[in-house]
Structure formats: C-alpha cells, structure tokens
Amino acid sequence: MGKYIGSIIAGLSALLIAMPTGAEAGDNGTPQERKDILTEVALEHGVPPEIVKAIAYKETGMRQFDSNGETIMNENDDGGIGMMQVTLDQSEMDNYDMERLKTDIRYNVEVGVEILLDKWSYQNHGLTPKIGEGDPRYLESWYFAILAYNGLSRLNDPQVVERTYQDDVYNYINSSRYGVSTNHLRAFAVEYSEGSTTMRFPPEARQIDAPKQVFTESTQMLEAGDRAYTKTDASLRGDPSTTNPRTGVVPAFTPVEIVSGPYHDNSIENHFVFYEIKSVGGQYEGYLASSTITPGEISVFTDRGTDPERIEAIAKLEARGTTNGYPDGSFGVNRNLQRQHAAVFLVRELDLTLPPGYEAKSKDIPHHSMLIAEAHEIFTPNAEGSIRPNDSLTRAQMAVVLNRVFNDLLEKPTTSHRFSDVNEDFWAYDEINTLYANGLTNQNTYRPNEPVSRGQFALFLNRIEGMLIEQWRNQEEK
Numbered sequence: 079m080g081k082y083i084g085s086i087i088a089g090l091s092a093l094l095i096a097m098p099t100g101a102e103a104g105d106n107g108t109p110q111e112r113k114d115i116l117t118e119v120a121l122e123h124g125v126p127p128e129i130v131k132a133i134a135y136k137e138t139g140m141r142q143f144d145s146n147g148e149t150i151m152n153e154n155d156d157g158g159i160g161m162m163q164v165t166l167d168q169s170e171m172d173n174y175d176m177e178r179l180k181t182d183i184r185y186n187v188e189v190g191v192e193i194l195l196d197k198w199s200y201q202n203h204g205l206t207p208k209i210g211e212g213d214p215r216y217l218e219s220w221y222f223a224i225l226a227y228n229g230l231s232r233l234n235d236p237q238v239v240e241r242t243y244q245d246d247v248y249n250y251i252n253s254s255r256y257g258v259s260t261n262h263l264r265a266f267a268v269e270y271s272e273g274s275t276t277m278r279f280p281p282e283a284r285q286i287d288a289p290k291q292v293f294t295e296s297t298q299m300l301e302a303g304d305r306a307y308t309k310t311d312a313s314l315r316g317d318p319s320t321t322n323p324r325t326g327v328v329p330a331f332t333p334v335e336i337v338s339g340p341y342h343d344n345s346i347e348n349h350f351v352f353y354e355i356k357s358v359g360g361q362y363e364g365y366l367a368s369s370t371i372t373p374g375e376i377s378v379f380t381d382r383g384t385d386p387e388r389i390e391a392i393a394k395l396e397a398r399g400t401t402n403g404y405p406d407g408s409f410g411v412n413r414n415l416q417r418q419h420a421a422v423f424l425v426r427e428l429d430l431t432l433p434p435g436y437e438a439k440s441k442d443i444p445h446h447s448m449l450i451a452e453a454h455e456i457f458t459p460n461a462e463g464s465i466r467p468n469d470s471l472t473r474a475q476m477a478v479v480l481n482r483v484f485n486d487l488l489e490k491p492t493t494s495h496r497f498s499d500v501n502e503d504f505w506a507y508d509e510i511n512t513l514y515a516n517g518l519t520n521q522n523t524y525r526p527n528e529p530v531s532r533g534q535f536a537l538f539l540n541r542i543e544g545m546l547i548e549q550w551r552n553q554e555e556k
C-alpha cells in the first residue's frame with residue numbers, strides 16, 4: 079500500500095496526454111467499460127475510485143452522451159461538459175482540447191480528476207478545512223474536495239441546504255454497501271462576506287480532528303499481493319459478477335491476499351469492484367466484492383476461539399497495529415494482561431506521544447510506551463515510586479484506567495448500580511459503575527480483584543471503539 083499516493087502530485091503533469099476513448103463519440107459504451115475508465119483514471123492519480131465514480135454518477139449517471147448521441151451539457155448553461163460535467167472559466171479553456179472534452183470519455187474523466195485534485199489541494203492553502211491528517215486513502219478526507227468540485231457556494235452549505243451536493247455523492251458511495259458517515263463534518267464553521275455566497279473558512283475551522291477509528295479506507299485501491307480481511311461473512315464468486323450463484327461464504331475476519339483485479343460487472347448501479355482472492359490459509363479461492371473486505375493484515379490466532387465479538391475485537395486491534403500475538407501463533411487470549419502491556423495497547427490505540435522534556439517519576443519504567451503512559455497519567459507511581467509494570471492489571475484497575483483515558487467519551491451515570499461483589503464504598507466503584515452505565519459491561523458480578531486477560535481487554539477496547547464511532551456518526555449539527 080502507499081505506492082499510488084505519490085502520483086497525486088506527479089500525475090498532474092500527465093493529465094493532458096491523449097488517451098483512448100473507451101467508446102466512439104456519441105456512444106457511451108457499456109456500464110462496465112465506463113466504470114473501468116473511471117477506476118483506471120482514479121487509480122492513476124491516487125484518488126479513491128469510489129469518489130470518482132460517485133461524482134460521475136451524481137453529475138450525469140456516468141454518461142457522456144444523451145439518448146440522441148449528443149454530449150451532455152449542463153442544463154443551467156454554466157459550461158458543464160460531459161460525464162464529469164467539466165466546467166472551465168475562459169482563462170482555462172486554452173489549456174484543454176474543448177472538442178475532446180465533448181467527444182472523448184477518458185479525456186473528460188482525466189480533466190475532471192485534475193479539477194478534483196486541484197480542489198483537494200485547497201486544504202493546503204486554507205481554502206477548505208483539512209480532515210484528520212488529510213490522508214487520500216480515506217473516503218471521509220475528500221468531503222471538502224467534493225464540495226468544492228461543485229463550488230464553494232452557499233448552495234453546498236449543509237447548515238443552509240438540507241441536502242447538499244456532497245451528501246448525494248456520499249449517498250451514492252454508501253449505496254454500494256459502504257457505511258461512510260459525514261454527519262459530524264456537516265457542522266463546519268463557515269463565513270460569507272457581505273453580498274457574497276462564497277464560503278470562507280476562518281482559521282480556527284481549517285483543521286477538523288477525528289479519531290482514526292472513524293475513517294473508512296478505500297477498498298478499491300488494492301493491488302496484487304496486498305493483504306485484506308473480510309469484515310462480514312462474504313459471498314465468494316466463481317467470476318466477478320453478482321449474476322451467477324455464489325460458490326461459498328468466506329467467514330468474517332478471514333485474512334485474504336489479492337491475486338488480481340479490480341474488475342467490474344455490467345450494472346451501472348453497482349459501484350463496487352471485485353477482486354480475485356485467495357485466503358491466507360488456502361481454504362478459499364475466488365472473487366470477493368470490495369464492499370466485503372477491508373485493507374489490512376490480520377492473523378488467525380490459534381486461540382482466538384469462536385466468539386464473534388472477541389474475534390472482531392482482536393482482528394481490528396491487530397489491523398490497526400495496536401497489538402499482536404506471540405511467536406507460537408497464539409494471541410494469549412486467556413493470559414493475564416500486565417500493566418506494561420496495557421500501556422502498549424493504549425499508547426498505540428490512541429497514537430500518544432511523549433510530551434517534550436518529560437522526565438520519569440517512577441523508578442521502574444521498563445520501556446518507552448510505559449513512560450508515555452505515565453506522562454499522560456494513564457498509570458501513576460505508588461507511594462514507593464513504583465509503577466509496577468510486571469503486575470497483572472486487575473479488573474478494578476482497568477475500570478480506572480479506561481475512565482482516565484476515555485473520560486470525555488463516557489457519560490456520567492445517573493444511578494448507582496447494585497453489584498453483587500462491589501459495594502458503593504469500594505475504591506473503584508464510581509469507575510466500575512460508569513462502565514456499566516455506558517454498556518461496556520453487563521455483569522452484576524464484576525470480579526474487581528481478578529486479573530484482566532488479554533482477550534477481555536481487547537473486548538473492552540473494541541466496545542469503546544464502537545461507542546466512539548457511534549458518537550462521531552450521530553453528532554448533531556451545532
């Protein structure tokens with residue numbers, strides 16, 4: 079992965095190279111041919127194909143020509159041309175072959191992608207906000223580039239218009255079995271000069287931070303040899319099409335290797351692609367839809383068991399680099415979790431770094447992750463100045479740690495739950511009660527003094543991740 083990202087800049091200089099049409103002038107070609115062109119051009123320039131296909135579908139239903147064989151022109155007479163509704167001002171027209179824009183599908187898509195990339199660059203100049211780190215692999219990162227593709231206009235301000243251009247584009251992406259949510263992005267701060275309908279973003283609104291767990295990575299930028307895993311039980315096909323019966327089902331969270339692809343079927347509504355895959359263990363071979371897989375590498379640990387929630391939790395944490403297993407192929411599901419290993423989990427999961435100039439307060443810090451955890455007060459030394467890295471983390475201590483780390487996420491309980499083994503005067507009762515009130519545990523017998531296993535800790539982190547994502551997706555406009 080990552081081999082295509084450099085082409086975002088390098089590809090700009092090559093956009094005007096003559097390309098084959100993919101269809102004769104006046105002929106749109108088959109849906110498969112059109113989707114092939116859109117995907118090929120997107121990949122050449124490091125743009126998620128999901129974005130380019132959704133824009134083309136929003137603009138013209140992925141058509142260059144109407145039923146009479148005439149080039150589709152913008153009905154509002156603002157100059158939009160062809161499949162991507164390429165709109166140029168007078169000063170830009172000399173840089174392009176205007177006749178080819180009307181007759182050559184691939185050229186029209188090339189220029190449309192150049193315009194989209196120009197809008198993507200707006201975030202580097204303060205013209206639009208940057209989302210997270212501005213990673214082009216993530217579909218949410220393109221929100222403001224898509225908005226700007228249609229225009230930095232009040233008409234695309236979701237605080238003014240209920241359904242915007244970018245809303246429609248993401249709806250088309252989601253119609254092909256994605257779960258991208260941009261609700262939180264709709265609440266951006268924007269200004270308008272007197273008498274103007276052009277968006278301006280104040281300096282404090284030019285960066286929108288978001289936790290990495292909420293981002294949706296493109297599943298259509300994979301290449302032969304890349305690794306992925308199934309995110310659901312996935313229908314296995316004997317060819318890249320939904321019209322033939324499936325040949326089997328690949329269970330959720332099965333690691334696979336990409337053999338070839340991407341391939342399209344001939345339905346204009348299906349924007350997903352197919353990949354030829356083989357499972358890492360060799361049990362499954364065939365074609366999977368891109369909407370059923372996620373880029374990333376996971377293991378089939380020998381002790382992961384059959385509990386679906388635990389399998390999901392371990393897979394997601396491993397794919398994000400939060401944790402890994404042991405050399406013998408096990409995850410250590412039932413092993414007691416040491417405090418120092420809990421620190422590693424949390425530092426990686428939260429991307430925490432060491433504050434400049436921080437000096438250790440504990441006398442027994444074994445590694446950098448534990449030092450970072452101490453600096454962020456996830457773990458603190460006792461009266462003897464020890465942070466006890468080799469001690470097992472108890473369930474009561476876990477409750478305290480999770481409350482410290484996710485304090486802003488967890489809602490404060492309005493009632494006191496009656497546990498069979500935790501009295502209200504217990505030193506960690508409030509933190510345990512908070513976990514219960516937020517649905518992170520439903521056990522009336524909490525077992526506060528028992529050690530936490532690695533598998534249990536993975537479950538708790540995955541449940542909190544689900545809360546975090548849900549909070550992001552349900553964020554109301556302010």
